[in-house]
Amino acid sequence: MGDQEKHLAPGSCHRISAVCRPQCAGRGGHWRVNQRQRKTFLSVSLSLSLSTLPVKKKKKKIARLNIHPSLGVLIELEKRVRPSCTSKANCRTSVMQDKSRGSCKPRAARRGRSGYALWAELKLHFPASRASPTYFREPANKMAASVEHDSPSEVSEAAVEEEETKTFKDLGVTDVLCEACDQLGWTKPTKIQIEAIPLALQGRDIIGLAETGSGKTGAFALPILNALLETPQRLFALVLTPTRELAFQISEQFEALGSSIGVHCAVIVGGIDSMSQSLALAKKPHIVIATPGRLIDHLENTKGFNLRALKYLVMDEADRILNMDFETEVDKILKVIPRDRKTFLFSATMTKKVQKLQRAALKNPVKCAVSSKYQTVEKxxxxxxxxxxxxxxxxxxxxxxxxxxxxxxxxxxxxxxxxxxxxxxxxxxxxxxxxxxxxxxxxxxxxxxxxxxxxxxxxxxxxxxxxxxxxxxxxxxxxxxxxxxxxxxxxxxxxxxxxxxxxxxxxxxxxxxxxxxxxxxxxxxxxxxxxxxxxxxxxxxxxxxxxxxxxxxxxLREHGEKKKRAREDVGDNDDTEGAMGVRNKVAGGKMKKRKGR
Missing domain, CATH: 3.40.50.300 (P-loop containing nucleotide triphosphate hydrolases)
Known part of the structure; x- marks a missing residue:
């Protein structure tokens, strides 16, 4: 059917059969839509993950699976998978044509999941919320789908088509902050900002997924400053970042956006004198931007500093924070901040560790994704x-x-x-x-x-x-x-x-x-x-x-030798003058002895 298009009405629901080859079963193999049904129903090859589909369990299990955003459908597993024979020819006959369970039995010699062909009845839901009907076209390569269990209650995806031009005021941002955006040259909001800001202003927890350079910082900074204007408070928000340079950059953006309302920020990162940071925290800034390791150090050692009144927590580049072995530090931070806070989790990539963190730290979050797969910018x-x-x-x-x-x-x-x-x-x-x-x-x-x-x-x-x-x-x-x-x-x-x-x-x-x-x-x-x-x-x-x-x-060799000598001298710095004095006395003593002779 190739490039032929098939019209599917929004809000409709269809059933299809799917089969997984025996060698792929239970190991993340691909489900293939029944060839006959694909000709009459869809011109697209679905490729689904098997990681949570039951093989040996007899009870019915429902799994919701997200398909590629260009498809825009949800697939629901309606009937459980069943064992079948391991011969490819028999599998094709029994799974595709004969639906009776007794006609085909698995070989006794084959054990485990790899010895089964799997069959399932799938139900496709087409969202009725779309303004225009959905069309499907045969993709150049297979489209992978990810299984999500504790998925957010709502999924907000940026439409592929060009949306009407919106302003920051249309999103609910106050006039003062809109003026600050104009001064920074932010003429119109980006896709992730259009998706995230209205939901954040409603007080929802957010998972923001977007490619790099898409304006994620503005997507969490503007709602936080908007809320700070309504209820001014010290130590209002905490932003966690993986690197020091990114922390300074986020601080600059917060101060630029909040310059007219007098926002104070403190950057708490390694490599800088902790005493000056303690003094900055003692002044109780509105926003704290920190790397996890140094923040834990101040929470444990700086007297009078705590985050018990915190209202907002942001984890920027969350996947990198977790990949840099900051998991224990993040767990400690989550224990000392209020549970009734608002949490924003932003990243360009969604990993298993981020999904785990999402379940632990966020309450009923909304997922704002302008790209659900890894991709680079078009230009x-x-x-x-x-x-x-x-x-x-x-x-x-x-x-x-x-x-x-x-x-x-x-x-x-x-x-x-x-x-x-x-x-x-x-x-x-x-x-x-x-x-x-x-x-x-x-x-x-x-x-x-x-x-x-x-x-x-x-x-x-x-x-x-x-x-x-x-x-x-x-x-x-x-x-x-x-x-x-x-x-x-x-x-x-x-x-x-x-x-x-x-x-x-x-x-x-x-x-x-x-x-x-x-x-x-x-x-x-x-x-x-x-x-x-x-x-x-x-x-x-x-x-x-x-x-x-x-x-x-x-x-490079000379530089390395200089650093080595500097390290060796560090331990003797306190005794340098004393050592010089000893040498002078020894030299003076020798001279006196010689003169005496």
């Missing part, structure tokens, strides 16, 4: 270059020359490689600056501010800079080292093409990275084109790059 041009690993530096220099005049963010996998590559590019005359976890907090902020102020055109960073940072003028993102986790690719390339602008992303793929790259392509659902290069021109740069590599290694 982002993505490429890859397949190169031998020993020529990575040479190809990087070639790309920087080819795309000269643009600003670059180059992502490396380790702090050492970030520092080495920055030194290499500096030796070749590029204005490059590093940003990684081994730098002090003041140096990290200095690097970021220089890049934001366009004093440097190239920022080399680890994944510490891949989340949430809003740097408007990033033109090109280069994945110098391919990310180990394919979801991190979404966040890295999200540093460019933000807020409707265009951008480029180029990924270096060596002979050792092919599998990781294929996972990324599978995740984003598209094949990336090759970035055009002139290999002859690249090879002409080899000699210069090799010399710069040698100088970079020497500088």
């Amino acid at each position: 982002l041009q993505q490429y890859y270059i397949f190169i031998p690993s020993k020529f990575k530096d040479t190809y990087l220099v070639y790309i920087l020359n080819e795309l000269a005049g643009n600003s670059f963010m180059i992502f490396c996998s380790t702090c050492n490689n970030t520092q080495r590559t920055a030194l290499l590019l500096r030796n070749l005359g590029f204005t490059a600056i590093p940003l990684h976890g081994q730098m002090s907090q003041s140096k990290r902020l200095g690097s970021l501010n220089k890049f934001k102020a366009k004093a440097r055109s190239i920022l080399l960073a680890t994944d510490v800079a891949s989340r949430g940072l809003d740097i408007p003028h990033v033109d090109v993102v280069v994945n110098f080292d391919i990310p180990t986790h394919s979801k991190d690719y979404i966040h890295r390339v999200g540093r460019t093409a933000r807020a409707g602008r265009s951008g480029k992303a180029i990924t270096f793929v060596t002979q050792y990275d092919v599998e990781l790259f294929q996972r990324i392509e599978h995740l984003i659902g598209k094949k990336l084109p090759v970035f055009p290069t002139q290999d002859d021109e690249v090879m002409m740069l080899t000699e210069r790059v090799a010399e710069a590599q040698r100088f970079a290694r020497m500088e």
